[in-house]
Amino acid sequence: MHVEIIAVTNYTAGEGAPVGLLEHAGRACYQSESRGQPGKFVQARVREGHESIIEHASVTFDISGISRACSHQLVRHRIASYSQESQRYVDMSAPEFVIPPSVVGNPDAVAVWDEFMAGVTGAYQRLRQLGVRKEDARFLLPNATATRIIVTMNFRSLRHFFSVRGEKAAQWEIRALALEMLRQVHQLAPAVFADQYERYLGQEGK
Amino acid sequence: MHVEIIAVTNYTAGEGAPVGLLEHAGRACYQSESRGQPGKFVQARVREGHESIIEHASVTFDISGISRACSHQLVRHRIASYSQESQRYVDMSAPEFVIPPSVVGNPDAVAVWDEFMAGVTGAYQRLRQLGVRKEDARFLLPNATATRIIVTMNFRSLRHFFSVRGEKAAQWEIRALALEMLRQVHQLAPAVFADQYERYLGQEGK
Amino acid sequence: MHVEIIAVTNYTAGEGAPVGLLEHAGRACYQSESRGQPGKFVQARVREGHESIIEHASVTFDISGISRACSHQLVRHRIASYSQESQRYVDMSAPEFVIPPSVVGNPDAVAVWDEFMAGVTGAYQRLRQLGVRKEDARFLLPNATATRIIVTMNFRSLRHFFSVRGEKAAQWEIRALALEMLRQVHQLAPAVFADQYERYLGQEGK
Amino acid sequence: MHVEIIAVTNYTAGEGAPVGLLEHAGRACYQSESRGQPGKFVQARVREGHESIIEHASVTFDISGISRACSHQLVRHRIASYSQESQRYVDMSAPEFVIPPSVVGNPDAVAVWDEFMAGVTGAYQRLRQLGVRKEDARFLLPNATATRIIVTMNFRSLRHFFSVRGEKAAQWEIRALALEMLRQVHQLAPAVFADQYERYLGQEGK
Numbered sequence: 001m002h003v004e005i006i007a008v009t010n011y012t013a014g015e016g017a018p019v020g021l022l023e024h025a026g027r028a029c030y031q032s033e034s035r036g037q038p039g040k041f042v043q044a045r046v047r048e049g050h051e052s053i054i055e056h057a058s059v060t061f062d063i064s065g066i067s068r069a070c071s072h073q074l075v076r077h078r079i080a081s082y083s084q085e086s087q088r089y090v091d092m093s094a095p096e097f098v099i100p101p102s103v104v105g106n107p108d109a110v111a112v113w114d115e116f117m118a119g120v121t122g123a124y125q126r127l128r129q130l131g132v133r134k135e136d137a138r139f140l141l142p143n144a145t146a147t148r149i150i151v152t153m154n155f156r157s158l159r160h161f162f163s164v165r166g167e168k169a170a171q172w173e174i175r176a177l178a179l180e181m182l183r184q185v186h187q188l189a190p191a192v193f194a195d196q197y198e199r200y201l202g203q204e205g206k
Numbered sequence: 207m208h209v210e211i212i213a214v215t216n217y218t219a220g221e222g223a224p225v226g227l228l229e230h231a232g233r234a235c236y237q238s239e240s241r242g243q244p245g246k247f248v249q250a251r252v253r254e255g256h257e258s259i260i261e262h263a264s265v266t267f268d269i270s271g272i273s274r275a276c277s278h279q280l281v282r283h284r285i286a287s288y289s290q291e292s293q294r295y296v297d298m299s300a301p302e303f304v305i306p307p308s309v310v311g312n313p314d315a316v317a318v319w320d321e322f323m324a325g326v327t328g329a330y331q332r333l334r335q336l337g338v339r340k341e342d343a344r345f346l347l348p349n350a351t352a353t354r355i356i357v358t359m360n361f362r363s364l365r366h367f368f369s370v371r372g373e374k375a376a377q378w379e380i381r382a383l384a385l386e387m388l389r390q391v392h393q394l395a396p397a398v399f400a401d402q403y404e405r406y407l408g409q410e411g412k
Numbered sequence: 413m414h415v416e417i418i419a420v421t422n423y424t425a426g427e428g429a430p431v432g433l434l435e436h437a438g439r440a441c442y443q444s445e446s447r448g449q450p451g452k453f454v455q456a457r458v459r460e461g462h463e464s465i466i467e468h469a470s471v472t473f474d475i476s477g478i479s480r481a482c483s484h485q486l487v488r489h490r491i492a493s494y495s496q497e498s499q500r501y502v503d504m505s506a507p508e509f510v511i512p513p514s515v516v517g518n519p520d521a522v523a524v525w526d527e528f529m530a531g532v533t534g535a536y537q538r539l540r541q542l543g544v545r546k547e548d549a550r551f552l553l554p555n556a557t558a559t560r561i562i563v564t565m566n567f568r569s570l571r572h573f574f575s576v577r578g579e580k581a582a583q584w585e586i587r588a589l590a591l592e593m594l595r596q597v598h599q600l601a602p603a604v605f606a607d608q609y610e611r612y613l614g615q616e617g618k
Numbered sequence: 619m620h621v622e623i624i625a626v627t628n629y630t631a632g633e634g635a636p637v638g639l640l641e642h643a644g645r646a647c648y649q650s651e652s653r654g655q656p657g658k659f660v661q662a663r664v665r666e667g668h669e670s671i672i673e674h675a676s677v678t679f680d681i682s683g684i685s686r687a688c689s690h691q692l693v694r695h696r697i698a699s700y701s702q703e704s705q706r707y708v709d710m711s712a713p714e715f716v717i718p719p720s721v722v723g724n725p726d727a728v729a730v731w732d733e734f735m736a737g738v739t740g741a742y743q744r745l746r747q748l749g750v751r752k753e754d755a756r757f758l759l760p761n762a763t764a765t766r767i768i769v770t771m772n773f774r775s776l777r778h779f780f781s782v783r784g785e786k787a788a789q790w791e792i793r794a795l796a797l798e799m800l801r802q803v804h805q806l807a808p809a810v811f812a813d814q815y816e817r818y819l820g821q822e823g824k
Contacts, residue, residue, distance in 0.1 A: 072278050087275075216422035
């Protein structure tokens with residue numbers, strides 16, 4: 001799994017982007033003056049549940065090496081924008097696969113897995129040689145097939161995403177993705193994500 | 207592929223549901239009186255591009271026998287509600303598969319397909335016997351695996367869906383799904399869908 | 413304020429609409445069988461926070477006699493569909509006004525109010541006589557001007573609306589609207605709204 | 619009316635923000651290589667109707683001096699984020715008003731207008747002196763009252779907004795707002811907005 005932030009909202013009319021922008025938006029509601037601590041102001045609004053102001057900032061991630069099982073779950077989050085690598089147009093004759101940890105730790109399961117995945121590649125290539133188009137040959141490709149997806153979410157939508165997918169009950173792969181995204185956006189906007197960072201990633205430094 | 211309408215908006219304050227409701231909403235904007243032809247009124251609004259009034263009516267479909275490739279495309283339409291059969295919780299040791307027409311028409315490809323799919327079932331069952339949980343064993347399952355999904359869309363979102371997925375350039379499976387949905391909602395609300403029915407399904411009766 | 417439900421999702425493939433539909437959707441996720449108690453099933457899902465299944469049902473309200481101040485707040489709820497009486501097209505020379513309780517209870521304030529509102533109507537009519545179009549004459553109309561709006565929300569969006577606007581900190585008019593909507597949908601789907609009914613309206617029957 | 623861009627998506631992983639980001643997203647779908655002309659690539663995608671890639675970029679506007687009539691129309695655009703000056707919390711005893719051009723050009727109408735607006739301010743202040751809270755005194759304030767609102771929209775939502783509100787049939791104030799927004803975002807991303815700039819603002823330089 002590779003996760004990289006490739007874009008973020010830039011506050012061009014002041015300092016402290018992106019949190020400065022959120023304070024700007026929040027203070028417009030009350031025509032109040034900034035006291036020079038955008039982080040404190042924004043954190044207080046989030047704590048009160050006044051989350052609409054944090055929608056003004058967004059982040060774009062370039063995510064690769066996640067399975068199609070994971071991307072299918074991810075795109076169910078509708079307040080977001082997605083551009084995904086298309087198996088209709090991209091040749092998949094040498095795909096990568098995401099292997100679950102529970103398989104990795106089980107040598108017999110690894111043997112089944114390896115044999116099966118070798119068969120996938122062979123069958124895909126044979127269908128292609130028989131004149132089947134990419135968009136139909138991909139019907140063979142398993143959920144494990146790695147994909148790449150560009151995802152833009154605003155901070156409010158991200159907080160919702162983390163609250164659902166950061167929990168221990170979440171499926172392992174989308175949870176790992178959510179936590180990596182959280183780790184990265186926390187650095188950009190600690191005032192917005194500190195409580196979730198503490199909740200889901202607080203132990204990691206200890 | 208099986209598509210069945212299981213719910214539709216019922217206009218309880220008047221007649222001619224669901225189109226009667228759309229006229230009710232449209233006439234509220236202008237405080238105008240009904241002239242007893244909700245279909246004409248609504249059709250005129252849609253033709254003008256005043257599509258917001260048709261959002262008030264929705265339809266729910268129970269869709270089964272589509273591939274996971276198709277459902278992955280479907281759920282990218284964000285102005286809709288989805289409840290999908292979960293491969294995390296449902297046992298998939300005897301899955302059904304959707305086979306592309308281009309494979310069906312190619313005996314050599316069918317041979318490759320059949321051998322591959324037999325292997326899928328075997329490998330899934332072996333992983334399960336080795337103690338791998340359903341949510342991880344499903345990583346082997348191909349895009350062809352049939353799924354079931356409950357979909358609710360309002361009429362405006364449906365019109366957008368049909369305009370994108372009804373076109374000949376659309377991928378064959380989601381196009382077949384879109385046209386079947388169009389065929390069915392056209393019967394419920396011809397005033398809303400007549401132009402699209404004519405465009406995409408007009409030849410079928412000839 | 414007048415609030416009337418004019419449409420609701422009808423579950424055509426089974427019994428117990430609209431809650432029966434929600435159970436249908438929820439059981440599709442797990443391929444589980446109904447045990448004949450859709451209410452219990454749905455209530456359990458809502459309690460767990462699995463709210464996506466309740467999106468499949470919607471209600472449409474015909475709301476009149478609320479102020480434009482209130483409708484401006486209402487339409488900020490974006491997961492909904494609206495058709496509002498247009499002051500651009502409807503003649504407003506004899507408008508109704510919503511008067512705040514705090515004014516009603518203050519005779520001096522009532523005197524100021526009555527004089528002012530008489531002036532509104534006069535000024536609007538004079539502008540119209542001077543050839544100013546409705547869409548510009550309405551610039552004089554106060555926030556108190558009564559409006560009518562058709563609103564469709566799904567059950568999940570309604571629950572969010574009630575959680576924000578049902579609280580005592582909410583502005584009085586939109587709170588009164590929210591509680592009246594809650595009272596009415598609770599009758600349609602007690603399994604979905606019982607906890608909120610208890611929280612916000614529980615005292616009313618005592 | 620004052621419109622100022624206060625934030626825009628910054629493409630941190632490459633050059634040519636924000637259009638460079640849109641190309642990045644678009645090329646991820648096809649795993650194709652950039653040829654160094656993000657503008658051409660993005661313009662071609664928009665022309666084809668493949669608008670999802672332009673959702674990844676957003677702009678935030680700080681808008682003031684528009685009427686509440688205008689802001690009520692604006693917030694009906696649901697794929698956007700808003701933070702609006704609250705008449706519940708901000709003292710409005712010296713409000714500014716937006717005056718329609720049709721009134722400005724009509725001396726008799728101006729006389730009616732001026733007398734009326736003087737009365738608004740007086741009545742608001744008297745209610746406040748009588749102990750009526752801001753949130754209730756504001757019921758007197760007319761649609762003409764100037765407001766301030768922070769608006770974030772992604773490029774796809776902006777294109778839709780311009781296509782509806784840029785047309786000559788649109789109400790004059792929201793049209794003026796839309797065209798000023800278009801003028802400003804066109805400078806940031808000509809590849810995305812050139813066709814609409816030409817259509818709605820093409821004559822202005824001649």
